[in-house]
Amino acid sequence: MATVISSPGKVLIAGGYLVLDPAYSGVVVSTSSRFYTVVRDPASVTGTHTPNHIEVRSPQFLDATWTYSVNYDASGSKVSVETAEGPSKNKFVHLAIQNTLALVVEIKGATALKERLSRGLHIVIVGDNDFYSQQDQLQARNLPPTLSSLAQLPPFSPTNVRLSDVAKTGLGSSAALITSFCTALLVHFSVIPPSVLATSSPSGASTEAKRLAHNLAQFVHCLAQGKVGSGFDVSAAVFGSHLYRRFSPEVIQPLMQDEKPPHLLAVLSPQNPTWDYAIQPFKLPPYTRILLADIHAGSNTPHLVSKVLSWRKEKKEEALALWTKLDQLNTSLAKCLTRLSELHERDQGIYLQAIKWIASIQSVQWLAILNAQPELSDCLEAFNEAHVLTEAIRAKMREMGSLSGVDIEPPQQTKLLDDSISLAGVIGGGVPGAGGYDAVWLLLSDPPEPVHDIRPLVRVERLWGAQKSVTPLLAEESVAGSGIRLEELGSVKGLEAVVSA
The missing domain is CATH 3.30.70.890 (GHMP kinase, C-terminal domain)
Structure with a gap:
């Protein structure tokens, strides 16, 4: 069974710069273009498995495979993630794995983590074409720059470049990636029940799960960027379109000082009242x-x-x-x-x-x-x-x-x-x-x-x-299940093919 979680991109249509200050709000629209994280048992992919080994692939890019080994301290209660040698590094993915697994240990215990990692993990991350400029692809196919031309491109088209060289379109790819990636691991390790991320989920349980995913993704994203940003991009990736008022940066400042913070849950818990961000429902008018x-x-x-x-x-x-x-x-x-x-x-x-x-x-x-x-x-x-x-x-x-x-x-x-x-x-x-x-x-x-x-x-x-x-861009506003959501591998066009290639 594959765990598949997607998160949307974003457009801040009002509130530029002002959203950096908690005194002001912004209007953020989530897009139909999404980032997907697919977590599977390696044996289902390669026929073999290695305990405590995690392989992450991003097949849209050249040299985009990253491998990690998960280690435990002498007491067996703390986890660390080491990067294996390879042609490239990915700070965002490494920090997402390190901190999500550390949070899993705090919530579920090291024994549960070891059991789930006894066969290792194989993870694939891909983004819809809209996250990256497709102008070169259209020119190569001699197609005009229209929506119908873009619709002819294969889903999750290869960029033919390294990740560091890709031309992005500004939809918030890193925030959508981190959000889907961290949440997929939380679901895979049973911290979040998958049912609460389905579009029909009861609002109470779903909101609690999304708040945990939000807090973790905000922290990891800030840590990877080296600063505490406004967070509207991560918020859109979790909650969809809304009116956004940012959280006070002080809430995660203690965690930003330590490369491997000892206690994440106390800060990232949805019950922590110092997470003072505010979101109000919003959607664009019909038609x-x-x-x-x-x-x-x-x-x-x-x-x-x-x-x-x-x-x-x-x-x-x-x-x-x-x-x-x-x-x-x-x-x-x-x-x-x-x-x-x-x-x-x-x-x-x-x-x-x-x-x-x-x-x-x-x-x-x-x-x-x-x-x-x-x-x-x-x-x-x-x-x-x-x-x-x-x-x-x-x-x-x-x-x-x-x-x-x-x-x-x-x-x-x-x-x-x-x-x-x-x-x-x-x-x-x-x-x-x-x-x-x-x-x-x-x-x-x-x-x-x-x-x-x-x-x-x-x-x-x-x-x-x-x-x-x-x-x-093909992107429209994401309406049904507009924020983070559980997906079926076979129900997303082209996803199963690119994951299995």
């Missing part, structure tokens, strides 16, 4: 679609963040005024998008009429049809408000970039966004997270039957197709 662009350029996010935080420290009053206004806009956007979902629930027919209309005309015309369609006023005004708010957020983000000397929304992105948002059916957009050259996001009207034949998605694809190095 809308988030669309992401792979720019194939990339930015040094830590450098951007460092410069913005230096500006905030030096210009406290200036920064406070701007962040306060940005926070008001971000909060208003979250409320506006939530209100649209409520309007759909109140009258689905009226809402669907409104979404069809805005799919066929530019945002500057949305309110002009109110005289002819007064019954649509609530919906049209709410969609127009969402458009206005996203534009105001962009303006404030550009202002912060100007004041801090950081390209938060570089001129190339500004033009791409302006041109895209001017198209019929585009509600709004921006640069996700810390901004820079990594990506852009758009929110589109996406009704089942638009008033005109040309869908907003097609219009954007045509515009982006005429640009250099701009390709859409």
Whole structure:
């Protein structure tokens, strides 16, 4: 039997930089693109097994096999994980194994761990194609940069490069990997019952399990990165789309000081009240679609963040005024998008009429049809408000970039966004997270039957197709079981084949 756990990628559509401060929140959307961890008995793979031996493969990359040996101290109650010699190292995987097994020993005991490791483990980790730029793959196949072209690529396509050389798209691959990897081990070693991660699981037991997985993944991810980040990427990987307010960094600071902390459970337990992060349910309005662009350029996010935080420290009053206004806009956007979902629930027919209309005309015309369609006023005004708010957020983000000397929304992105948002059916957009050259996001009207034949998605694809190095991603918002979840190996397209290759 294989243990298969997946976690989604993320897009921070509002709250860039502000989510670093627990005083502010962000709007994070989880994506349909996921990372998968598959844990199996080595004998089922190779026909042989070695006690206390763990092999981890990432078949999408060259030289991406890492082996580890699990050792116990003289008392047999503490565990350590040593890296075997190989062509490459993987700090994230090593720390995930070391700390997850240490937590397993604290919860289940060393004897239980030894028993489960008596045959060793074989682990495969893979990410959906969206996590990595597919532009070279499309060019090699002479395919245009469209969603239909991307859908023709094999699932979990090989990148033909080493992990260190891959071009990422900014969906939070390391956070999704760590979350699925740590949780898969917790499930495999019976710390978390697999049933509570099924989409139909009762909320109480599921929430408790997810909180443990969240706390562990946050710690391991911070440890691997060498700093305590905002954590919204891990939070999205665990809980799906939500409004996020970060945890106080002090909660894991004691663990960050020691390479092999002696007591993890006291800190990482879901019952530890010092984990003060807050999440509120959120989802995008019905019949809308988030669309992401792979720019194939990339930015040094830590450098951007460092410069913005230096500006905030030096210009406290200036920064406070701007962040306060940005926070008001971000909060208003979250409320506006939530209100649209409520309007759909109140009258689905009226809402669907409104979404069809805005799919066929530019945002500057949305309110002009109110005289002819007064019954649509609530919906049209709410969609127009969402458009206005996203534009105001962009303006404030550009202002912060100007004041801090950081390209938060570089001129190339500004033009791409302006041109895209001017198209019929585009509600709004921006640069996700810390901004820079990594990506852009758009929110589109996406009704089942638009008033005109040309869908907003097609219009954007045509515009982006005429640009250099701009390709859409297949990712949409992850809705059903939107956060971390249990999977069946054979039910995920292409997963069994890539794992067994």
